[in-house]
Amino acid sequence: MSRTPSLTSDPSDPSTQIPTPVEDQDRICTELHALYCFDVLIAHLEGREPMEPPFENKNEKYALFVTWNTSSNLRPNRKPALRGCIGNFSPMKLAEGLREYALISALEDHRFSPIKANELPHLSCHVSLLTPMTPISSPLDWTPGIHGIHITFPHPDHTGNRTLSATYLPEICPEQGWTKEETILSAIQKAGYKYKVSVGDEVWNSLTVKVYGSEKASVTWDEYKSWSEKALKGVKN
Template sequence: MSALESELSKAIGDEAEQACVPEHCYYCFDTLFCALTRKKPVSPKFPDGKYPLFVTWNTRSSRPGKPHRLRGCIGTFEPHPLREGLSEYALISAFRDSRFKKIEEWELENLECKVSLLTDFEDAENYLDWTVGVHGIHITFPHPSLIPIAPSPSSAPSPLSSGSSLPTRSVLKHTFSATYLPEVAEEQGWDKIEAIDSAIRKAGWNGRISEDLRRAIKVRRYQSSICAVSWEEYARWRTTNGGSK
């Protein structure tokens, strides 16, 4: 077990499970609002336990029933004290997600904030050893040119490993990695293979996705406690707690 995994197990195991609550999202909204307006923040009152976490910003659709659009999402698998981690990643996901422009003040009224506290990390036995709608996945895999080809290559899905030894090439030491939070596969309507293949692309591999590549993937599955609030909910909370608009 790595030092990070040991710390993660201790952080989760030594404390009672803490559900994600609206106050976590209000705190993220307050951090972003005050960063953009230079207003004085409201002091947080929730317990400051350590958790891996993700902060997601969505733009709400003006049309009823239409899905929200992702505006920024970044987090960490390293356990952080909640107050420090939420404030840090509220701004990182708002300003430094390379897929999007920085969030600006005029956008606040159309935003939704979603916080995910990550729990129950486990090493999956294979790339199919997880459940859509229950588990998030964090995948890692070597450069595909280093993956040995099975004696009888097959395109049929199989959880069996394609081999335990990889040839060594100093020029190709890059490891690909990506993650999807537990709700993503279900929201996208993906099955396990579609989610894995999408994660492979997200990790940066643009070549052919073979069954040997899928079998070489190491999957760490996890669960999460999630809460989301709208700008209107946050604005009411800030007023109730003495914050200026």
């Protein structure tokens, strides 16, 4: 599991900082959250009810994202491929939020076809619990791997109040090998604006950008199978 360090795009500006996490036992996001998401998806595909949430903070509220990756196309120097990623910036009770977004991200991400049962052995699940968002003065005033970004901007080709938005979690920029400029430009495309944008042009200058941190836990299919078999054995005993 990875843990996001202090949110410090500018150490001299306390408005862009969050408390630094402390010891492992104080983590709010653990592998149990990702294991639960796996069980929620499998239960849906099998037509059964998922297990009871196995984590103690099930009623605590957090903004969260659930991400599914596939490793079936791995080759030397290749990285896992995104298979679905959707979440919510409005804090939700963890048990309810993970149950909802485990399925939404697996089945309703419009960029991908719904995940099928035969893909499960090739999947990994990643849960991100987010810190509150902090505005930044420049679209490039953030640190890859530490800050997630959330952009909003008015659609320049439409009158009225139509606003486009998109986000990338902290790990996306380094995983994709993008620069900060490339990450922002990709987010603009992700938001639904398909025309060319350049650094410093009208669209770029209209951006409102906020940053946030996240605490992340990940498990593979094999880890889920091993854990679920032990859990089932414990129930039978």
